[in-house]
Amino acid sequence: MESATGKTSLFSLSGIFTYAGAGDNLYQSFSLTFSYQPNKVFSVQTSLPYVMNYGQNDLTYQEYEAVGIGDFRITAWADFTELLRSIKKGDKAGEKTLEEELPEEFMEDPFADVTGGDETAKESKKEKTKPDSSPHFKFGLGIKLPTGEYDLKDSLGILQPAGFQSGWGVSCLIIGAGYRQSFGKLRAVATLLYDLSGGENSVDYERGDVLRFDASVYYPLYPKYSLIGGIGYSLTSIPQEDIQNGIDVANTDGTFNSIVLLGSMKLYKSLSGVLLLKVPFGSSSSDSANDIDYQYSLGFTYNF
Numbered sequence: 001m002e003s004a005t006g007k008t009s010l011f012s013l014s015g016i017f018t019y020a021g022a023g024d025n026l027y028q029s030f031s032l033t034f035s036y037q038p039n040k041v042f043s044v045q046t047s048l049p050y051v052m053n054y055g056q057n058d059l060t061y062q063e064y065e066a067v068g069i070g071d072f073r074i075t076a077w078a079d080f081t082e083l084l085r086s087i088k089k090g091d092k093a094g095e096k097t098l099e100e101e102l103p104e105e106f107m108e109d110p111f112a113d114v115t116g117g118d119e120t121a122k123e124s125k126k127e128k129t130k131p132d133s134s135p136h137f138k139f140g141l142g143i144k145l146p147t148g149e150y151d152l153k154d155s156l157g158i159l160q161p162a163g164f165q166s167g168w169g170v171s172c173l174i175i176g177a178g179y180r181q182s183f184g185k186l187r188a189v190a191t192l193l194y195d196l197s198g199g200e201n202s203v204d205y206e207r208g209d210v211l212r213f214d215a216s217v218y219y220p221l222y223p224k225y226s227l228i229g230g231i232g233y234s235l236t237s238i239p240q241e242d243i244q245n246g247i248d249v250a251n252t253d254g255t256f257n258s259i260v261l262l263g264s265m266k267l268y269k270s271l272s273g274v275l276l277l278k279v280p281f282g283s284s285s286s287d288s289a290n291d292i293d294y295q296y297s298l299g300f301t302y303n304f
Helices: 080-090 104-108 119-129
Strands: 011-022 025-036 042-056 063-069 072-079 136-145 172-183 186-195 210-222 227-238 254-268 271-281 294-303
Touching (some): 011 271, 072 080, 072 172, 080 136, 210 254
Antiparallel strands (some): 011 025, 011 294, 025 042, 042 063, 072 136, 136 172, 210 227, 254 271, 271 294
8 A cells, every 4th residue: 555655565554553632531542454455546445443442421430441342444445546547548559558657666656766877877767766746536435344342331331422432333334535646755645534424323322424634744854764754634523413312412523623743764674663643723522532632643554
């Protein structure tokens, strides 16, 4: 899959540990993501989180705990820019395919380092490693499966809030869109994911739709060690409140904004690490599961 540098591989495995707090409540998770990209057009991504959330009711002081696997997600993506290119090339008999005509470095690596030889050789290599500056648009469709617990109760037998359930309890549709483009060494990436509600689960609780939007720009700080820095914006929007037994659940909707600072570095051959800090601002709800005070993430990606 595509990394922050734009390079692609057939298979990749990513893991990320997230630590977030909201008052006395603690939200932790470790997510594993496996990606398969057979060509430049199509890719498939699966992910499974393990959540470790702890907190308490501010009025009754009942303690909450949710520990276990979350809901499994699988999403298929298509890069429409590459699809149109492939169709165009395929319409001309005898013409080279996209991969034959343009090497991977030309298409995918905006941080290619041009070094070596005489001026003629340098110019030739520059042509081959020149980044693709065209905007790329991708669209995705997926499903989230109810593999996480959704009926956890406190010591009084009362259903815990949604933030202290590891799953939704129903299958739901995922719709996605993405954008990426290189501007010299600068690389811009944006992703939008929309999780549809899926309706009531077996304990008569219905989660609201969730929209997530992330946009970031990356720049190579120290290309020799593949050290990349970035800054971004993250938005989570829940347009409608959850519904329990036909009644709206207060403070379960809202809009949540964050500034994101991130860094990525190659650790060993095909292994890279990432560090992320999320700084919230301007939230419009008191839902502690989303209206966090801070969030740190530490992860890795291994390309096969």
